Amino acid sequence: MVNSLWFKWKSLRLPWRRSFLVGQDLAGNTFWEFKDVANANRFRRIVKFDPKTHYGDVQVTPQWHQWLRYVRQDPPSLEEQQQDLVRQAQIKHLARLADERWASKPSFLDKPKTQQPLPPTEPAKPSVNPTTESPPETSTSTPPTPTPKPASAKPKAPKEDPWAKANPGNPGDTWQPESWTPSSKR
Known part of the structure; x- marks a missing residue:
């Protein structure tokens, strides 16, 4: 009650007053205006905070900062x-939810699992009857032998150049550089 009366008294713009109280923020800082000595048409704006507070601990909200810098004409209300x-609490809540969603997704930086699924580009090997298949026998003493290629495979003939017929032939088309041989002349 006493504080509110004091604030009302200090905010009155009486002609003999040098400074006028404009408002207060939620942290208890007070904001003042006073006539500029160099420019009588302009009011200077300042913030006064508790003298026990360290300078590094003083926090001015963006709305009051805008008012101090003349970006905003009217001071913010309580x-x-x-x-x-x-609004800040809602943003923090939404950010926490987004962080939880992000953390629930697997990361490429995590250690891979022991059994990796096949990539989607490689098709899985189809098995006709998975219960009757026997596991492949592995022997540590003999390496696996490569399967021989069938002898009936014919070598493929080189393909014809489709542009050979369209090109009438230029004199430089078949030119190839010759290898350099040093001459014995000096």
Whole structure:
């Protein structure tokens, strides 16, 4: 009660006053205006905080910072400052939910599992009857032998160049550089 009366008294723009109280933020900082000595048409704007507070611990909200820098004409109201705190709490909640969704997805940086599924580009080997298949026998003493190629495979003939017929032939088409041989002349 006493504080609110004091704030109302200090905010009155009486002609003999040098500085006028404009408002207060939720942290208890007070914001003042006073006539500029160099320019009588302009008011200077300052913030006063608790002298026991360290300079590094003073925090000015963006709305009050805008008012201090003349970006904003009117000072923010207490309701606006409280709504901003609610907005910040909502953003923190949404950010926490987004972080949880992000953390639930597997990362490529995690250690791979022992049994990796096949990549989607490689088709899985189809098995006709998986219960009757026997596992392949592996022997540590003999290496696996490569399967021989069938002898009936014919070598493929080189393909004809489709542009050979369309090109009438230029004199430089068949030119190839000759290898350099040093001559004995000096």
